[in-house]
């Protein structure tokens with residue numbers, strides 16, 4: 001039996017599947033990109049990372065891919081969105097979730113650490129330029145020795161593929177509309193509206209050189225571009 005205010009497991013599974021489909025619309029080649037990042041993390045450590053933090057990890061689909069590859073890893077998903085974290089909790093009870101806002105340095109103590117791997121996929125564009133610079137400094141404090149930071153987002157110098165023509169509402173709006181149509185999600189969506197009140201994506205986009213420079217200023221010694229595709233890049237940073 002499913003409680004009135006608890007989403008049914010099959011709904012959670014469907015929304016998380018649809019989330020990945022939606023994200024692939026914005027970030028084609030996402031599976032290859034993540035695989036390249038996880039391989040780099042293994043090479044950096046010479047073994048599977050044990051402690052992984054996914055910043056802005058949303059409904060935990062990346063966390064699930066991490067656990068598929070490294071079943072013994074301790075994975076933390078940090079996000080500002082209580083509705084998305086509830087989907088992570090429902091699907092991945094082993095994963096630790098942290099509700100925190102990376103828009104200010106207060107997220108650092110909440111994040112815990114140290115981590116062998118810190119990921120931020122399609123998340124940093126929510127922050128304004130100055131905050132992204134400071135975020136690199138903060139992320140550096142969370143890394144264990146040999147730890148790797150992986151950042152992926154839209155970047156100016158990534159080659160652009162021809163845009164798919166999808167008339168009507170954009171996939172992001174459609175995904176949230178489907179969630180809102182589910183009565184069991186109403187309390188969480190109300191909590192979300194309060195928590196995210198006034199939060200707007202800065203839609204910040206820079207080049208791989210800009211991110212490399214921000215990381216160097218944050219005392220990262222090694223920078224690599226691991227993947228460039230369809231307007232998006234994956235970059236790796238080591239202290």
Ligand SMILES: C[S@@+](CC[C@H](N)C(=O)[O-])C[C@H]1O[C@@H](n2cnc3c(N)ncnc32)[C@H](O)[C@@H]1O
Pocket residue numbers: 023055056057058059061062078079080081084100101102103120121122123126
């Ligand atoms: C486009 S989604 C990407 C989610 C996930 N990383 C993925 O690739 O599927 C951006 C994520 O960043 C989170 N986010 C945006 N602003 C944030 C903030 N200030 N603090 C923490 N998380 C934030 C959103 O709630 C959302 O889960």
